[in-house]
Amino acid sequence: MSRGMPRASGYFRTDYAQDLALTQTRLERASLLAFAVMLAAFPFLATAFYLDLACQVFLAAIGALSLMLLTGYAGQISLGHAGLLAAGAFTAGILFREFNAPFWVTLPAAAAVGALLGIVFGLPSLRLRGLYLAVSTLALHFVVVYLGGEYESKRGYSTGIMIDAPTIGGYAITNGRVWYFVLLVAAAATLLICINLLRSRTGRAWRAIRAHETVAEALGINIAAYKLLAFVISSAMAAVAGALFAYYRHFVSVEAFSLFLSIQYVAMIIVGGMGSLLGALLGAVFVTLFPYLIEAALQQLPNAQSYAGVLFAVNYAAFGVVMILFLLFEPLGLVGIWHRVQHYFLLWPFKHRPVAGAGK
């Protein structure tokens, strides 16, 4: 993230540490604090249902952030994201079932498996681009799901693998509130890693590759290495998200990792806004909550019971329509809308930046 200037006057930096600070102005610090307080207070006000929704959003956010790194920043399209989540979930499930491994072994193991898959399925990206790359990543999905299905049926877990709640010092994490904070911390840590990756050499190299590979290479960027790195980091993150998902659900099954899940993650980053971490977060919130919103809307209709059977179909259809509408009318995604709203107030009472120097 290349930082522009502060958004209010009078913030000059006298050393580079200030330049690296994540918040520059008092307003930024205050709003960040307010947001943190809100997040911390949420589980004490929300019901179990909303708590579960929030946890789902956090899990989706980790997955969406990792895909955003790969697609939104490094420009490498992937349809194998569900496969990577599945790989992480199965790694955790298998290690737990076979070796009774604790979570502090299974999570790093999931990351390692993800990284390995990232290398293998990143290799085609050195030769292929666009649609062809998308198809080759699709192969990843089928391979992983096939292997997972084989394991399930050969070992007799045909309905899925059950996983016990992770324990820390004899305390099992079963409480919804505790899960909320665990996943919140995981999502926040992922976000921080992404922010720092993107404003360092790695992130700049990725963006250069996305903008123009030949120019990036002329600038001295090792294209092959950085492309593979994008696959490795993104896949490792996604696999960890998969493992967390397995623990959160106490259950792993190939059924959960359909091709539609991959599409949903791609939808998150498109609806959220390509090339923006905030976009990944907004997309994760939107796509996770969308089916529940549709359901709630249908409930409001008269004679709601009679629609219960078509709920799934309506959901899919509405999802498709929303995707098309976003692609047509708001290609910048939710983050584009957010920036427009923000600019309206930040530029007040101007419409455009009045002088070259002023903040955006």
Added chain:
Amino acid sequence: MVDEEAITRDALRNRTAPSLLCERARSSPDRVAFRSKHLGIYRERNFRDYALLVARAAKALAGIGLIKGERVAIMGDACEEWMICDLASQSLGAIVFGIYPTASAAEVEYQLRDGGAAIFIAEDQEYVDKVLPIIDRLPDMRAVIVIDDSAMFDYDHRKLMSYEKLVGPAESDLDWLEAQVGRVNACDPAIIVYTSGTTGHPKGALITHGKHLAATANLVDHYPTLTEKQHRTVAYLPLCHILGRDIAVTLPLISRLVPHFGEDPEDLATTMFEVAPTVLFTVPRYLQKFAAQIVVGISNSSKLKRTSYEFAMRLARRHVRRLWDGIATGADEAAYRACHAAVFRPILNKLGFDCLEFVICGGAPLPPETMALWQMYGVNVLEVYGQTEEAGGIIAGQRGQFPRPGNVGTAPDGWDVRLADDGEVLVRSPDLFESYWHNEDATRAVKHADGWLRTGDIGEWTDGALRLIDRARDFIVTSGGKTISPSFIENILRASPYISEAVVFGHGRKYLTALVEIDFDMVSDWARRNDIAYTGFTNLAEKPQVVRLIKGEFDKANAEFARVEQIKTFRILPKALDPEEEGEPVTPTRKIKRTQMYERFKPLVEAMYDDSEGRLLAGEVGDVLRA
């Protein structure tokens, strides 16, 4: 111990700027002297660093033989090395003069020859290129030092050396610097400041160390807040100008002003925004330019935003008028404050002007409209009046909160200002310039034996404040016998955002005409918004729509003038005035040389008075109309 508040003018008269720097380095070594932006970071220099930088530069300059009384010329934009070289030279007793960064080659040669510079310090390649072709004609010049030698690997001249290579190995300390400074007397000449010279060659005003400090202290006495608390300011005016020198070099030594240098003068808007100065010293041009950007920005804004602004402006207009009349009540104040918070503060924030306690504007007459506009925005603009010959001090300045525009305030304590019989402003003080460098006749013409200095400007007293009627006796007498002040009319014309320069003609003619330079940024922006295609400056200036736009601005201005002052017609200059070009009728400070302007654009001016066509038509009509 040095306590700046305790230093009186009498004490300053016996000091030198380098000696003050040494005292500061001893008494408050850790206090921030200035901040200068380098690779995105405002490097803080405290007084210890500052003095050591000066000591090393002085050692290096002494190493190449700079001795007391020799002249050093510095050319470049405001930057920390400029000040360091300046104080380093002064501490060796050398006399420093700056050359405008925009000066043309002929002006550079004239000043280097007139000043007889032994060392020329250039900020970068651009200025080296100006001096190398003429260096053989300058016998006194021993060395050319270039501060930023990037992209100069191909330069090879025996007199050319890099600042880094020269100063880098020099080792020095405060004791050595103090020893050098001790040999310089307060009554020795310190600097030469060249006046801009709208008529003839620029004259170099010679100023001594002590008098410069004591004179500049009159600014501090006039605006005591400068010593009462720490103030941030942006140093961007050329340091060769006396006002620029005051801000960057002198005031930080005698007050608590901390100048901030941007990375490049082109980035002024960014620098302002980042620094958010609490005090700003400026010339009218910048205030006009910034105000024009605001006005145009608002006119491009959406309807709701524009309406909010217009509503706030209506209130603000009433409010400033009440402020000037001294009848503002608490209720007015509250209503205005609400508008200020909702509309003007966000505007000022975008320019970095929201922390300003006051703005001091000098150097040229400030159009009252510009001043009033800023006051409506809530910026306390104060006009000051001074010249190079006052050695860094001011003759008069407005004080307080939101004074009525149109005058230049009162004289500072200890300075006598009076009007001669013909209205010319005369000033007397122990701290004036010594003489014009090598020009005794010119000195005698302005400096009287009884201590009064002639300013050449005509003024009058109104309610205890000095009002300037005209500068430099610049009157037009029309063929109708009316005496008109062109600068008054030009100022009003310049208040338009689309007009950057206007020159009024009409001496000995029937009516007044004007030549106009359009403000390229503003007019091109306007053209783009109105779908007018243009290829460049000249093409844009010729567009009939642009002519109509400027005509509209003239009609607005004419409505304010008395009948004899009205501009009958105008022509737009086909090119931008560029002081760097040879023979341009504009000084490096962008003051217009009126007679040269006429010579240069004679056909344009004469075309406005060409009445053969009119006579022809009148002949056709005959005396039908008189019937």
